[in-house]
Amino acid sequence: xxxxxxxxxxxxxxxxxxxxxxxxxxxxxxxxxxxxxxxxxxxxxxxxxxxxxxxxxxxxxxxxxxxxxxxxxxxxxxxxxxxxxxxxxxxxxxxxxxxxxxxxxxxxxxxxxxxx
Amino acid sequence: xxxxxxxxxxxxxxxxxxxxxxxxxxxxxxxxxxxxxxxxxxxxxxxxxxxxxxxxxxxxxxxxxxxxxxxxxxxxxxxxxxxxxxxxxxxxxxxxxxxxxxxxxxxxxxx
Numbered sequence: 001x002x003x004x005x006x007x008x009x010x011x012x013x014x015x016x017x018x019x020x021x022x023x024x025x026x027x028x029x030x031x032x033x034x035x036x037x038x039x040x041x042x043x044x045x046x047x048x049x050x051x052x053x054x055x056x057x058x059x060x061x062x063x064x065x066x067x068x069x070x071x072x073x074x075x076x077x078x079x080x081x082x083x084x085x086x087x088x089x090x091x092x093x094x095x096x097x098x099x100x101x102x103x104x105x106x107x108x109x110x111x112x113x114x115x116x
Numbered sequence: 117x118x119x120x121x122x123x124x125x126x127x128x129x130x131x132x133x134x135x136x137x138x139x140x141x142x143x144x145x146x147x148x149x150x151x152x153x154x155x156x157x158x159x160x161x162x163x164x165x166x167x168x169x170x171x172x173x174x175x176x177x178x179x180x181x182x183x184x185x186x187x188x189x190x191x192x193x194x195x196x197x198x199x200x201x202x203x204x205x206x207x208x209x210x211x212x213x214x215x216x217x218x219x220x221x222x223x224x225x226x227x
Contacts, residue, residue: 044217107160
């Protein structure tokens with residue numbers, strides 16, 4: 001069964017460093033998402049992406065964050081200058097469409113980001 | 117702003133007992149509601165999606181109901197097994213693309 005994959009599974013970085021989290025969505029999906037879950041807190045929406053542009057973003061997704069689909073398969077989240085509070089599990093998700101009521105979002109296994 | 121709440125936060129039952137997990141949301145203008153399972157340190161596995169026009173959805177031992185007007189959904193797991201131990205999350209999709217998640221119910225099924 002097709003699945004969303006994410007690399008790396010765990011990333012440790014120093015505060016102020018740039019990180020890139022990578023995702024390979026399900027191959028025929030058109031909509032891509034990033035969510036994060038700080039330890040012990042709810043899963044929070046960051047951004048959605050369609051047709052090579054951001055379609056929606058939350059207030060968390062400030063100028064330190066960017067997303068890109070550099071080729072036909074990868075979807076990346078870049079954090080330009082990491083802060084301690086960016087430590088979280090980051091989930092990528094994809095869906096085949098988004099405007100209807102039947103669009104299941106499928107999630108990857110997550111990347112645990114630890115900022116020291 | 118949509119708020120999603122799950123009560124109880126944790127639940128422990130003996131094997132074989134039926135599980136009842138609750139989810140409530142503040143804005144009834146939703147497109148759908150998804151139930152997920154999350155194992156410790158792992159990703160989210162989609163269990164069921166209920167469209168706003170549906171009252172319930174079933175998959176194996178799982179049954180989810182939706183009462184949109186009262187802002188509630190319930191996930192029933194019949195004849196629980198130790199392998200059902202996990203955290204169960206509900207999430208609603210309103211206008212736009214994002215899912216808004218509840219805090220989850222952590223379930224322990226004791227053999």
